[in-house]
Amino acid sequence: MTARHDVVLVGGGAAGLRAAIEIAEARPELSVAIVSKVYPMRSHTVSAEGGAAGVIAVGDTLDEHCSDTIAGGDWLCDQDAVEYFIGEAPKELLRLEHWGCPWSRQTDGHIAVRSFGGMKKMRTWFAADKTGFHLLHTLFQTSLKYPTITRYDEWFVTRLLVDGDQRVCGVVAFELATGRIETIEAKAVVLATGGCGRVFPFTTNANISTGDGMALAYRALAPLKDMEFVQYHPTGLPFTGILITEAARAEGGWLLNKDGYRFLQDYDLGTPSPTPVLKSMELGPRDRLSQAFVHEVERGRTIDTPYGPVVYLDLRHLGADVIDAKLPFVRELCLKYENIDPVTELVPVRPVVHYMMGGVSTDIDGATPLRGLFAAGETACVSINGANRLGSNSLPECLVFGARAGRAAAEFAARIRQPDGSTNTQAEDERRRLQRLRGRTDGRDRIADIRQQIQQAMEDGAGIYRDHETLAKSADTLGDLAERVATARIDDHSETFNTELVAALELQNMLDLAQAIIASALQRTESRGAHQRTDFPARDDEQFLAHSLARRERDGTCHVDYQPVTITRWLPGERVYGR
Amino acid sequence: MAETITLLVTRYRPDTEAEPTIAEYEVPLRKDWAVLDGLNHVKDQLDGTLSYRWSCRMGICGSCGMTVNGEPRLSCATFLTEFAPGPVRVEPLANFPIVRDLVVDIDDFLRKLPTVKPWIVRHVDWVEDGEYLQTPDEQSAYKQYSMCINCMLCYSACPVYGVDPDFLGPAAIALAQRYNLDSRDQGAADRLDVLIHPEGVWGCTFVGECTRACPKGVDPAGAIQRYKLTAAMQSVRALVLPWSAR
Numbered sequence: 001m002t003a004r005h006d007v008v009l010v011g012g013g014a015a016g017l018r019a020a021i022e023i024a025e026a027r028p029e030l031s032v033a034i035v036s037k038v039y040p041m042r043s044h045t046v047s048a049e050g051g052a053a054g055v056i057a058v059g060d061t062l063d064e065h066c067s068d069t070i071a072g073g074d075w076l077c078d079q080d081a082v083e084y085f086i087g088e089a090p091k092e093l094l095r096l097e098h099w100g101c102p103w104s105r106q107t108d109g110h111i112a113v114r115s116f117g118g119m120k121k122m123r124t125w126f127a128a129d130k131t132g133f134h135l136l137h138t139l140f141q142t143s144l145k146y147p148t149i150t151r152y153d154e155w156f157v158t159r160l161l162v163d164g165d166q167r168v169c170g171v172v173a174f175e176l177a178t179g180r181i182e183t184i185e186a187k188a189v190v191l192a193t194g195g196c197g198r199v200f201p202f203t204t205n206a207n208i209s210t211g212d213g214m215a216l217a218y219r220a221l222a223p224l225k226d227m228e229f230v231q232y233h234p235t236g237l238p239f240t241g242i243l244i245t246e247a248a249r250a251e252g253g254w255l256l257n258k259d260g261y262r263f264l265q266d267y268d269l270g271t272p273s274p275t276p277v278l279k280s281m282e283l284g285p286r287d288r289l290s291q292a293f294v295h296e297v298e299r300g301r302t303i304d305t306p307y308g309p310v311v312y313l314d315l316r317h318l319g320a321d322v323i324d325a326k327l328p329f330v331r332e333l334c335l336k337y338e339n340i341d342p343v344t345e346l347v348p349v350r351p352v353v354h355y356m357m358g359g360v361s362t363d364i365d366g367a368t369p370l371r372g373l374f375a376a377g378e379t380a381c382v383s384i385n386g387a388n389r390l391g392s393n394s395l396p397e398c399l400v401f402g403a404r405a406g407r408a409a410a411e412f413a414a415r416i417r418q419p420d421g422s423t424n425t426q427a428e429d430e431r432r433r434l435q436r437l438r439g440r441t442d443g444r445d446r447i448a449d450i451r452q453q454i455q456q457a458m459e460d461g462a463g464i465y466r467d468h469e470t471l472a473k474s475a476d477t478l479g480d481l482a483e484r485v486a487t488a489r490i491d492d493h494s495e496t497f498n499t500e501l502v503a504a505l506e507l508q509n510m511l512d513l514a515q516a517i518i519a520s521a522l523q524r525t526e527s528r529g530a531h532q533r534t535d536f537p538a539r540d541d542e543q544f545l546a547h548s549l550a551r552r553e554r555d556g557t558c559h560v561d562y563q564p565v566t567i568t569r570w571l572p573g574e575r576v577y578g579r
Numbered sequence: 580m581a582e583t584i585t586l587l588v589t590r591y592r593p594d595t596e597a598e599p600t601i602a603e604y605e606v607p608l609r610k611d612w613a614v615l616d617g618l619n620h621v622k623d624q625l626d627g628t629l630s631y632r633w634s635c636r637m638g639i640c641g642s643c644g645m646t647v648n649g650e651p652r653l654s655c656a657t658f659l660t661e662f663a664p665g666p667v668r669v670e671p672l673a674n675f676p677i678v679r680d681l682v683v684d685i686d687d688f689l690r691k692l693p694t695v696k697p698w699i700v701r702h703v704d705w706v707e708d709g710e711y712l713q714t715p716d717e718q719s720a721y722k723q724y725s726m727c728i729n730c731m732l733c734y735s736a737c738p739v740y741g742v743d744p745d746f747l748g749p750a751a752i753a754l755a756q757r758y759n760l761d762s763r764d765q766g767a768a769d770r771l772d773v774l775i776h777p778e779g780v781w782g783c784t785f786v787g788e789c790t791r792a793c794p795k796g797v798d799p800a801g802a803i804q805r806y807k808l809t810a811a812m813q814s815v816r817a818l819v820l821p822w823s824a825r
Binding site (some may be wrong): 038039043047055063091094095097099102105108109112128133134137144145206207208239242243247329332336337446477489490491492495500501 | 593594595611621624627630631632634635638639640641656679680685689696697698704706708710714715717721725726727729731763764786
């Protein structure tokens with residue numbers, strides 16, 4: 001059976017839902033489908049904590065938000081996209097306010113803003129420390145208003161259908177509950193499946209963040225941009241990897257080493273002051289803070305635990321009132337998962353993989369080189385984040401570019417003919433592939449074992465610091481694992497809610513993305529933002545003021561080339577924090 | 580502390596089994612392991628065919644609700660040590676049809692949710708005019724109801740929903756109240772009919788199990804009781820003032 005819609009959105013987090021609402025409002029004559037492997041309100045947007053940046057405060061300017069973002073991204077951001085993004089962000093956040101998002105308020109009822117890392121002014125809107133949760137539920141509940149939005153909840157997309165003219169004509173997906181495999185035809189497809197933090201062993205990302213949208217695009221031969229830039233957030237809880245929001249430091253938290261010393265002062269991030277200073281010390285950018293941690297480990301100034309070295313986040317001086325008002329979720333998470341009360345105790349933290357700056361290469365409209373294929377949110381790379389994203393820029397990115405990609409996809413869909421069925425053979429091939437995989441009885445290694453080895457190779461090769469030798473070794477390891485991924489063991493042959501089949505398909509996605517990350521990192525022989533090469537420690541604007549584009553060759557290998565960065569008003573310079 | 584603990588897990592594969600069975604798995608007992616970590620150990624190391632939902636593992640996505648030793652719980656926020664030396668019974672959420680193993684069918688809630696119009700209703704709305712002012716006090720009037728993660732523990736705990744699946748249920752009513760009590764909203768009248776329907780608030784016999792089950796501190800029972808008062812007032816006003824009650 002074939003279903004048919006004008007626009008299919010793959011993923012139902014902030015970007016996907018924002019796109020859906022935009023299309024439903026702007027073009028109610030179009031049929032929109034959200035296809036998501038989880039119910040939309042389960043999407044990983046739900047875990048975002050600290051806030052969403054948008055210039056609103058008196059004394060703040062769009063230009064300052066632009067320059068913070070561009071310097072934070074080590075000049076790898078496309079500046080036309082950054083300017084558009086920063087101009088739109090306050091409007092989008094306001095729209096969310098009108099849709100009911102419970103933004104935290106000042107006593108007079110106006111929106112409150114807080115400080116955030118790398119930002120020169122207070123401009124981060126927040127809903128206590130559950131901003132992503134409130135934003136996602138507001139979008140989801142608002143989306144229920146629109147009759148033109150059809151949802152495919154718990155459907156897993158396994159392939160993009162691309163015709164001979166490089167036009168995307170829809171997707172193949174299966175319904176988890178029944179195992180039913182369907183072709184969903186579409187005039188335009190928007191990928192909004194979030195990031196791929198699960199490619200690494202220690203991540204803040206949810207179990208679902210396996211980069212499915214990036215992998216779908218990559219296998220359809222669309223390029224992935226800037227995949228070597230992986231953000232380590234400086235404060236994750238050991239063992240679980242649960243995020244402790246940057247807002248904890250914005251509200252005044254300190255990072256201490258084993259001697260109780262605010263170690264960031266030793267890494268050109270400023271001098272300690274009892275109250276937080278913008279763009280200084282604990283409010284530096286995430287890449288620099290995570291790098292400082294590695295040096296503390298090397299100097300033997302961290303604390304050893306069964307889950308690796310940690311430093312301490314000290315919130316005690318904030319007091320229970322501030323913590324309960326501004327950081328209640330932080331307290332809840334520490335109590336629940338560490339049995340520690342941050343009001344009276346130090347919180348052990350360590351850097352943790354958090355966010356992909358890279359993703360499916362798009363232009364400012366969210367359009368990819370494949371006709372009819374769009375992407376938005378963490379899945380996409382426009383790029384506004386460059387080599388290092390500033391905290392609280394990702395939620396507004398989902399809104400701004402979700403809306404824009406939705407609009408662009410709708411306009412494309414409105415003026416193009418219906419797909420002519422020329423991809424039916426592809427769809428049939430995909431159906432047979434899925435049926436074969438589900439029925440396979442001669443698989444070898446356990447999925448979890450292979451997954452663990454992919455993750456280990458990524459941590460070994462593509463950690464906070466990299467060099468040629470470790471990257472090349474990881475590339476070899478992943479090459480060896482490819483064969484084992486292809487023959488992974490599947491014990492579950494049921495058509496009903498087969499999560500092992502899903503895991504097998506996710507494993508393939510993760511391997512493809514791991515290879516793209518390693519290939520991109522190997523070839524960038526410079527250090528910039530979150531990509532630090534110990535064998536090439538300097539930034540090299542001559543050669544690498546450029547986006548990498550990782551393309552899959554027909555033989556499955558990854559080829560990397562480059563495209564220039566768009567520079568408009570902010571010429572590359574030194575990144576200055578705390579001085 | 581013993582080194583392992585036994586999980587007694589409900590298995591049900593409708594393609595091959597007429598009814599649910601119980602499987603026994605021995606998993607490591609570690610002080611920082613949640614029930615979910617135990618299930619993941621089973622899935623990854625012992626039996627890849629076990630099906631259950633999970634995602635964020637930090638108690639916010641609402642995916643992993645299960646019945647643990649008879650109580651509806653989030654399996655990512657319920658620790659194995661609570662049940663040492665074991666065994667721990669892990670069953671699907673009660674009151675829902677079982678799809679497979681620990682996965683239940685929650686589409687009934689997804690069908691009911693839009694009927695309470697869980698969005699801001701405004702007669703006129705211009706984003707260009709800037710933000711709606713809302714003081715922290717005005718926000719606190721509805722804030723706790725906005726904390727619902729749709730995990731379905733309250734439906735699983737609700738004795739009314741157990742015998743009357745048409746009952747609108749705790750989370751949907753709490754979310755209706757979340758918008759009714761929001762100073763920006765003008766939709767209370769639009770939500771009246773579905774809430775005062777016999778399957779709406781009047782279906783609730785005020786057992787309060789929903790509030791006890793909620794892992795996020797939402798008080799659906801309080802929302803329902805409070806709305807009963809609103810609804811009763813509306814009925815009285817409709818008798819006295821038939822033309823202007825709404």
